[in-house]
Amino acid sequence: MAGGALCFLLVSLVAFVAHPFHTSLTQIQYDAKNQAFEVSFRVFTDDLETALTKENNGNKIHLQDQKHDRLIEKYIRKQFIIADAQRKPKVLTYIGYEPEGDAQWIYFELPGQSPDGLKNVVIKHTLLMDLFDDQVNLVNLQSSQQKKTIVFRNNQPVQAVSL
Structure with a gap:
């Protein structure tokens, strides 16, 4: 009985501990039809809620x-930018x-x-980096037959990309 209670206590404690790594996944895929x-x-979700709470003046x-569409859209637009070679931001639609x-899955378009629309672009991806020193943002790019994965970290939040 004592072993079962100890096991329950340990499982309960683990359930309330934050995940041990800080990462996000971004997928960018070309849709030829559209x-x-x-x-x-x-x-x-917990990381996003923490970031949004900070953006929302601590509320x-x-x-x-x-629904928190407006706040999520504002936060992502601040943290993620795709710009052309001249650093002019491309317009993303939430x-x-x-x-x-x-x-949480968050969608933009x-x-x-054209399929080569991500040729010679610069991407800034600082999602959650203001909260976590160890934040890693993975970006999977796919257009036609080309695939590429880019890793963004605090020491490399902006990268030139060509797909």
Whole structure:
């Protein structure tokens, strides 16, 4: 009985400990039918809520309570930018977000593009880097037959990309 209680206590404690790594996944994929790049971010819900709370002047954000589209869109636009070679930002269209397990998927679109629309661009990806020194943002790019993965860290938040 004591062993079962100890096991329950340990499992309960582990459930309340934050995940041990800080990472996000961004997928950028060309949609030929719509002539647009689809941009999808997968971010841990607790990390996103912490970032949004900070953006919201300390007022606590709970994503399951209500929709926070405006705040999420503003935060992502501040942290993620795709710019052309002359550093002119490309216009991303916000689509929305949805939960998946312990994470949130956030969707944007880069409309009016050809498959080579990400040739010679610069990407800034500082999502959650203001909160976590060990934050890693992975970006998977896919257009036609080309695929590329880029890793963004605090010491390398802006990178030139050609796909």
